[in-house]
Amino acid sequence: MAALIGFVGLCLLVGAAGGALTADAVRQWYPSLIAPPLTPPPWVFAPVWTLLYIMIGVSAWLVWLRPGSYPALRLWGWQLAANAVWPAAFFGMRNPMLGLPVIGLMLLLTGVTIRAFHPRSLPAALLLLPYLAWSLFATYLNAGFWWLNRS
Numbered sequence: 001m002a003a004l005i006g007f008v009g010l011c012l013l014v015g016a017a018g019g020a021l022t023a024d025a026v027r028q029w030y031p032s033l034i035a036p037p038l039t040p041p042p043w044v045f046a047p048v049w050t051l052l053y054i055m056i057g058v059s060a061w062l063v064w065l066r067p068g069s070y071p072a073l074r075l076w077g078w079q080l081a082a083n084a085v086w087p088a089a090f091f092g093m094r095n096p097m098l099g100l101p102v103i104g105l106m107l108l109l110t111g112v113t114i115r116a117f118h119p120r121s122l123p124a125a126l127l128l129l130p131y132l133a134w135s136l137f138a139t140y141l142n143a144g145f146w147w148l149n150r151s
Helices: 002-028 042-064 070-092 096-117 122-148
Strands: none
Touching: 002 042, 002 070, 042 070, 042 096, 042 122, 070 096, 096 122
């Protein structure tokens, strides 16, 4: 049980740290941007990411329960690190263009992590699919914000 709390707690900490570091930009800069179509209202992001972080943590815990899981968990750690860098690039530096390669790396690492988790735990791999889907949507939004606010 302690490991489960640790994995989920780490994921929630990544989200909370990103939120704390980017709060001013989210309140002041982000609303001033031209938003791409389908951009959700700002209040949607916190509950969605909270749920996703819980699922990401549970996923890692399920794999951790299996012997020989270190290589897969190392990939999981790298994707979580990329996830932590993205808000700093997009919001913290107020730079959607810089956010694009970061979120691209996050997508790649998430896909590789899902592939590594699959043989160890199908439920763990499946728990990461909503995160991958939301991250693809976030990539569309990131690209849209960059495109519509280039000047």
